[in-house]
Amino acid sequence: MSAELSLFYFFAALAVGSALSMVLNLRNTVASAMSLVITMVSLAAVYVLMEAHLVAVLQIMVYGGAIVVLFVFVVMLLNLRQDDFPPGRQRGAKALGVVLVVFAVIKLLALLPAALPDTVAALPEGFGGYRDVGTALFTRFILPFEATSLLLLSALVGAVVLAKRRLD
Amino acid sequence: MIEAPNLRLEALAPFAFVAIGSLVVLMGEVLLSRSESMRNAPSVDVRIGTILSFLSAGFLLLAVVVAAQAYMSNTAWSFNVDNPMMRLDRYANFAIGVIGTAAILVCALSADYLNGLRIHHGEYYALLLIAVAGMILMVSAVDMLLVFLGLEMMSIPIYVLAGFDRRKLRSNESALKYFIIGAFASGILLYGMALLYGATGATSFDGIRAGFDPDNALAIVGLGLLVVGFAFKIASVPFHQWTPDVYEGAPTSVTAFMAVTVKVAAFMALVRVLTGAFETTIEPLQDILWVMAAATMIVGNVMAVIQENVKRMLAYSSIAHAGYLLIGLVAGTGEAHAAVLFYLFVYVFMTLGAFAVIIVLAHRGKDAERFDDFAGLATQRPALAALMVLFMLSLAGIPGTGGFIGKWSLFGAAVKAGQVPLVIVAVLTSLVSVFYYLRLPVVMYMRDPSDEPRRMTTSSGEGFALLVCAAVVLILGFFPSEGPGVLLLDNLRVLHWARDSVAFLP
Structure with a gap:
């Protein structure tokens, strides 16, 4: 496995892991937003590995910078607490949602082995x-x-x- | 050195007229309100409103005329020859004609109504025109990128328009609800497009069609999400819950605009996407559409029965009509698609007419929207009541009106395509719909008027819109053959237009 490929796997895992931590972290919205920054930056690193430098810079500036800052502003301005949310309703819908998500995840995991690359893809000259x-x-x-x-x-x-x- | 792209600007003509119109209206309002002669005139706002309304209608008319001409000369222009993301063919021109005409009528209906609500005119018409420009992009797109761009360009102005009556809580609620659910739907749609791009490596319809593999789970999930995103926009069950609240809260002229033009644009774009980028015979797609069509007809019609608010009733009625239209998609033959176009044509005028009556009755910024508000209308304003009856009969699909011919051709095409169970559901639910459509005539003719003051005047713009709608609904109902041939419009001609348009679908 080449160094490039191992870097790709590292950043891809980081992106997925921080995305999961963003969604699963229910207590602190600001921490969620920070996890989102890590996802965005890891994606930018993946773009760098594809030699798409402009896209990588834009990714950090637009998503890591502007958009997450906007999120954090809104989160802080609203300053919502757990008690501000209405108590859980529609338990049936929630259960259905969980079942569907588990089903989708199993389906997607089955696809995963075929999708994992073992060589670095060749890119056209000047790409990105x-x-x-x-x-x-x-x-x-x-x-x-x-x-x-x-x-x-x-x-x-x-x-x-x-x-x-x-x-x- | 970068080579200049090979562009054909004619292909953008209808879009450009509307887009330029929006800028002219936006600037025009500022310039007019500052001009010397206007500032000292009495009731400036009313005057400026009338001017802007005419101006917007003029630009829309230009777009419609260009589209009609392009339709007649049977050309198919791509804007960018190297990467044809849009194609102005007969199908697109038909859509532009219908959407543009509906928007002109909405402009005619808006001027007086906005004065009643004391809403500012300038931005209203500018946003209306931008929304129409988005619809034009959407129906002429042959690339997912442009479909999405057009969809957003249509939706964002309408989110704002729904909240235009800022003093009313309901209008604010309507805008917020529509925005959040709409943004959610856009996200789902975009995710679907991204998955399709991942599975096929293309955003153009042709590329997706060539690379689509029904055994690829990614592609199938992408297609599913795409359908879900569109289902939100056309208000199909189970993605319909926003419709009644949004339709009820928005200013009625905006509701009319939403109910009519968004439905036409989203539906025609959906037909173009599904026939252009996929084989319609893909089994899961057929099943999804079948279930959606049946559920939409049943839920829409049954829920409409228990409404006490006319705008909410019309909202559920528009859901029900989306269900009928979906039958055409399930059937999937060229004839069925032509019937869908014909039905949309009729739907525009009968729905717009019904909303026009509500707008005419709005008194001092208060809408006449409960059934009780219509009590005794027949004795107070007999002509208006008669028109409302006509629109209700047409919506219910009673023979002699355009709505009947629309249902007839749509259901006929579906039976020929072997969709008998769906048509049975459609006919049964249509029977249910007669009950709630006829409730309004009963209230108008059988009950005594209340003491509340009623608006007794009709502005010329409102009169114009009402007459056009009524004329089209009647002509399409009463002239089933080529007839005397003196009329510009008759049943068969519109059906021919629809057939010629769908010939451009692959």
């Missing part, structure tokens, strides 16, 4: 670099790239409308 990403954005994906601006505008207008203080 700023040049390739930029070219793709402005040629093949020009329409979604430009159309996104309208989507962001609508979100902006919507936020102003709903959050402005004066009720006229």
Whole structure:
């Protein structure tokens, strides 16, 4: 097993482990958010192993930085405690959910052996670099790239409308 | 050196008109409210509202005209030749025509209603137009990426529109509920698309179709999540619970917009995705759709019976109609898909008409939405009551209305495709629906009016929308053959349009 592959397994395991700790940590939401940071950073490391440096940097900046900071802000602003949540209802639905999740996990685990790589995949020249990403954005994906601006505008207008203080 | 992509801007024409329209409206409101002549005029807001409403309708009309022309000339344009993520073919043009027309009618209905609620106009129309632009992307997409982008561009403005009446708690609740459930649904949809990408290595419909392997669990799970995401949007059981609350709380003009255009856009996109990216004969897909169709018809129709609020009743009715439409998907033949398109065409006008009557009756910012509010309407406003009866009869599928022809062609196509048990469920639940649809006429004609003051006027915009809806519902019901040929619209012609449109599905 090459060094690259063992690094991949290390970061992949870290990503999965911290993702699990994020979901299973029910007591402290901030700790959950921090676990999410570890997941994001491990994913960024996996991107680095794929030589997609631009994507890796964006991953850390956008997800590890901006989005998790937003999560933490919201968590702290709301400052919810366990007692603030209504007592557990719909026990039947919960039991059904657990059964379905266990079923799905068993199914997915069965898929796992075939999915585990034992060699490093070959990547095309320049894959994931700023040049390739930029070219793709402005040629093949020009329409979604430009159309996104309208989507962001609508979100902006919507936020102003709903959050402005004066009720006229 | 990067080579310039090979673009065809014509393919974007309808989208561009609507998108530019949203920007013009957004800026127009600011400029108008600052101009000298406007500032000193009495009732500025009302005037600006009327201007903006006409402006938005104008841009929508441009998009509809372009789409109609492209439809007639039977062209199929891709925007980007190297990576055709969207295709403006007859199917997309049909959808744009229907959605655009419905949005124009909503604009006509909105101006006065918003004044009554004292809602600001500028952002309202801008968001409405952006939502329509998103729908246009969604129905013309042939790539999952663009389907998702269009879906979000449609949904986000509507989350905001649902909460536009900020003084009312119910409107806030409606927006929040729709946002949270909608965002959840988008997440599920996106996860499905990601799994499909993982299984097939493609986001384009053609690529997914080529790489799809029904024995690959990843691909099947992806397909399932995709269907679930869409099921939220079209309000199909068991993903329908948000519908009544959101429809009830949102301002009625927004509810009308949601009930009509979102349903058309989401449904036509779903048909395009399922026929384009998958073989519709995949067994698990058939089973899922079958169960969903049956459950949607039963739950929608039965729950509608016990509603005391007309908007909630119409919400459950829209769920029920999603169930009928799903039958067409289960049947899966070209004829069934054409019948789905025809049904959507009729559904738009009969549902919009019913909501239009509620909007006309809104008095001093208060909606007439309980059944009691309609008591004695026939003596006070006979014409309006008669129109409401027409829309209710059409929704119930009584012969002589467009709704009957729609159900007839849809169920007929399903029987031909061998879906007899589903059609039996559909006919039985339609019988149940007659009960709650006819409740409103009974209240209007058999009960005495209450003492509460009633709005006795109809604005010209509202009158226009009501007349268009009523005319279409009647014409589609009464002219089953080519007839005299003087009318622009008749049954067979719309059915032809629908058939020619679905010919573009693979």
